[in-house]
Amino acid sequence: MLQHTRAVVYNQAQMNPRPELKFQLNIELDKRTCTSSVFHTSVIKLHPALAKDESLEYVDDYYKTHEKELKNAVEKMKTDWLTIERKFFEIVSKLVNHPWPKGKYVCYLSIFNCNPRFIETKEFQAYFKHPETTNHVCAHELLHFIFYDYFEKNFSEDYKKLDSKYIWRLSEIVNDVLLRLPEFVAITGRKAPAVYAETTQELASAIKLWSETKTVKAFVTNYLVHWNTAEVSSRI
Ligand SMILES: [Zn+2]
Secondary structure, three states: OHHHHHHHHHHHHHHOOOOOOEEEOOHHHHHHHHHOHHHHHHHHHHOOHHHHOOOOHHHHHHHHHOHHHHHHHHHHHHHHHHHHHHHHHHHHHHHOOOOOOOOOOEEEEEOOOOOOEEOOOOEEEEEOOOOOOHHHHHHHHHHHHHHHHHHHHHOHHHHHHOOHHHHHHHHHHHHHHHOOOHHHHHHHOOOOOOOOOOOHHHHHHHHHHHHHHOOHHHHHHHHHHHOOHHHHHHHO
16 A cells, blocks of 8 residues: 555656756847737836936946846845745645646846746746745746646647636636745735735635635635626626
């Protein structure tokens, strides 16, 4: 019996290897973030000089004048993540019974507070002074990566038929709910992270739905039944 249990654990570990999250500087990616019209407001909020002059020399200069600070920040992001990494993957494997999708898994430090992610390649940027802490950003983005793949494989009909914005919203709602669970709060230290639901009422309904479902599968199944695209706007 014991042997059998061991074999199961071993197989699960083989099927579900934990990705190793890397941390890097990437000035070219920051230049892309800097010039993206989507992020313009957030970019100039922290770097007002860019409002008048969108020159990419600003980014070069910033990286040069803050070289030591940025290098230290990457090291700190790495060290911080190592303190919660093992626990994070343990919690996720209990909540989402799904292998981690293949990808690069790189967190790039950013001097901008925009924090975009690239679902296809499993890369994302994190503002190096993020108020929610970079550990929280990493947990949030990694949950998006696994949830997206989980949803695509386990709810493939819905994945094909639903609007991508609706799926994105569902992914944020799942994050809202999961990252408020005590086991995650214990490692992120964020009891009340940013709300991604469109209203606090929607968040409260999602938390209630989780208390009635308790698994990602049941939560998503119920969410899709009760909160279809047409109903979502009338419910909130
Ligand atoms: Zn998100």
